[in-house]
Amino acid sequence: MEHRSSDAIALRSTQRAPRSCLSCSSRKVKCDKSVPCSRCIKRGQAESCVREMVLIRGQVTTWQDGSETPTYQELNEENDRLRQEITTLKAQQARRQSSTLPQSHLSSKSIDALEYTPGELADGLWESLALESHTSGPCVSDWADVILPNAECSRKLIEFDMTWDSWVHYALEYPQFKDECDKFAGDLEAGLSLEEADVSWLAVYFSVLSTVLLMMEDDEAQNLPLSQGVTIEQASQNWYEAAIFCLHKADFLRVPNVLSVQAIAVLCMAFNNRGDSEMGHHFRVSAIRIAQTLRLAQDDGQRKERHLSLEAERRLWWTLVICEWLNLTHESPVIDESDFSIPLPSVSHREAQDTLVDPVHYHIFMARTSRVICRFRIALKYGVKSLKGAIDIVKAADEGLASIIDSLPSHLQPESDAVTDAEIQALESTQPWIKWQRYDLTLVLLHLRMHINRVLQKQWLSSPEEYHWARTVSITSAMSLIWINRSWDQPASTRKQW
Secondary structure (H helix, E strand, O other), rough: HHHHHHHHHHEEOOOOOOOOOHHHHHOOOOOOOOOOOHHHHOOOOOOOOOOOOOEEEEEOOOOOOOOOOOOOOHHHHHHHHHHHHHHHHHHHHHHHHHHHHHHHOOHOOHHHHHOOOOOOOOOHHHHHHHHOOOOOOOOOOOOHOOOOHHHHHHHHHHHHHHHHHHHHHOOOOOHHHHHHHHHHHHHHHHOOHHHHHHHHHHHHHHHHHHHHHHHOHHHHHHOOOOOOOOOHHHHHHHHHHHHHHHHHHOOOOOOHHHEEEEEHHOOOOOOOOOOHHHHHHHHHHHHHHHHHHHHOOOOOOOOOOOOHHHHHHHHHHHHHHHHHHHHOOOOOOOOHHOOOOOOOOOOOOOOOOOOOOOOOOHHHHHHHHHHHHHHHHHHHHHHOOHHHHHHHHHHHHHHHHHHHHOOOHHHHHHOOOOOOOOHHHHHHHHHOOOHEEEEEEEEHHHHHHHHHHHHHHHHEEEEEEEEHHHHHHHHHHHHHHHHHHHHHHOOHHHHHHH
């Protein structure tokens, strides 16, 4: 003990206190400079791990760690310093770029003059809808708040989804889902309570019921056998909130489940209509991440079993991607083509029903169109080096849409008309949704062509002759949109899908 004390008193003089512990210093090994350090902990000597005491200007000193948590004032000062540094770097970069650009790329040719603000109209619309919609709190906070449809009402709603909505969301496999709904209705009549049912499946079920009522024509909805005293709007809102309630009950953010992905894919038809575009964005992004976690639609041999059939998984995946890529607001897409390699949906092989057309043609069009728009937005954001480059991007996107239209089957071609084409007339008599698909594809095409060519609006205003082609496409598309909306003989409810 006396020998150890005498050693401790013989302190060395230095200009700086060492951060390494005494044990690591004496053994000449690297120390992580924490107390206790990892090496002492591994040797079971954590309690004896100390830093060396030294003399600095005659004062006995040992290294003291600073406060681990910076103060609010320190953080503010650091933020100010970083902002000033960023501003300086940006100014330097701008000066370098302006000095290296050819003269033809300056003044009127500056890409700063591009008019691309995808969210300026849509964001305001969704915000106004949200203000109108949220006048009261949620009407479903407990199982007792859920309005249950009777078996007949449930059957009619599911049949409507199978005919009119299933090829929009492609979240479900029919007739399996219809059989599940019939069984659930029977179980309810036999005394099953909601608390005993599969809560993830209930999220899918209620999302379908709610969305169907949004899309159904008023005259047809009025004939539904709803509960006494319950209006169509009340039932639809109740089932919408019941679906969200069930998703949270299923802990969908912690427990990956394909049923959660299916429910959200269906609800993507409802979020904007409900004024819930902000929440819809978060749900959609969550569904994409869950689908990636589940390796949905990936045929790589690394999964023991599929959640759905391979084609059903592909269609479900592409529904989420379509909604994300065609979400033309200020939000950038959370996923791009480099994040996945899942093929486009494919047409079913129909043998006994070869006189019918496959509704998936519509889904394939939407998927291919969304891919063109995604590439367009990425190119504008990261690939524009000059005005000429921007013009090339606009033309490439417009030509991409044109090539998609050229590849559509005849019954979906914008110029097709059942009045003059007997074959299309025969198809529409047995499959009435064909006309809706054709009209909607035309609206989508016109809207996106206007969206793309409007980028050059400032250019055609300043140089009408040089950019007349972009102006012509934009104005013609806008006028056609107005004409179609005024002349559309389809129910207004069929305009709500996207």
